[in-house]
Amino acid sequence: MAETKKINPFLKQVLELGPPLAFFFIYLHLRDDMFTWGGTEYSGFIVATILFVPLMLAAMGVLWVLTGKLSRIQIFTAFMVVFFGGLTAWFNDESFFKMKTTLVYGFFAVMLGIGLLQGKSYLAYVLDEMLPMRHEGWMILTRRLCFGFAALAVANELVWRTLSTDLWVKIETFGFPLALMGFLMVQFNLLQGYMDDPDGN
Missing domain, CATH: 1.20.1300 (3 helical TM bundles of succinate and fumarate reductases)
Structure with a gap:
């Protein structure tokens, strides 16, 4: 079993809370816009969701590299975000x-x-x-x-x-x-x- 490494608590908070805050500010910036990809129109909310998924995965990847461990709750939450983020983008809903x-x-x-x-x-x-x-x-x-x-x-x-x-x-x-x-x-x-x-x- 990999040993859990300690990291700066502030950095840990940034990695855990940063992606949701980034989603919030991206949404505020894009909420009134429409984007067309492949002949399909997507709202600012949909685009913010699509951008949120890799941001969250990147933050969790950094957290895993720095600590050597991810909690079961973090893994489950990541799966749900990827799964439902994918459904949101696929069905444009x-x-x-x-x-x-x-x-x-x-x-x-x-x-x-x-x-x-x-x-x-x-x-x-x-x-x-x-x-x-x-x-x-x-x-x-x-x-x-x-x-x-x-x-x-x-x-x-x-x-x-x-x-x-x-x-x-x-x-x-x-x-x-x-x-x-x-x-x-x-x-x-x-x-x-x-x-x-x-x-x-």
Whole structure:
């Protein structure tokens, strides 16, 4: 197994958050334009999606080279972006890329739910090394995050089906990630009593 190498935390954040931010700014620049390739017209959103896919893959490639490792979540998310980005370009239909967010959040909710039915926390399997916590705490966090991902999946469906593309792009880029981050921060604070003390005190 390849050894995981440490990199500058700021650089790691740039590589992880850079592609979504690049998509946001490319979309803002191209949203009012139409492009014709091979006799077919493509909107600025479609072109921004097409450009986003190689940008994200390049950033993940650099991250893999620098760290020697990619998480299962990163690999799954990359697959979903490539797959639905490809469908978006092939069918010239932006709804495929918008649905991707629903399916990603929905998949996470289903996987966590399956683990809960088995009395396990798949979340602990992924994050236990970074966040030492007792089994009871992991089960509580997994249960809450399962419902949280399900809520985000439903929210994405409501947003892209009822609101404008402009609003969806803004909520997708900033709203959902900030909501998830805030939710996790609150949960970690609430679950402090379940954290393992490395000193045994």
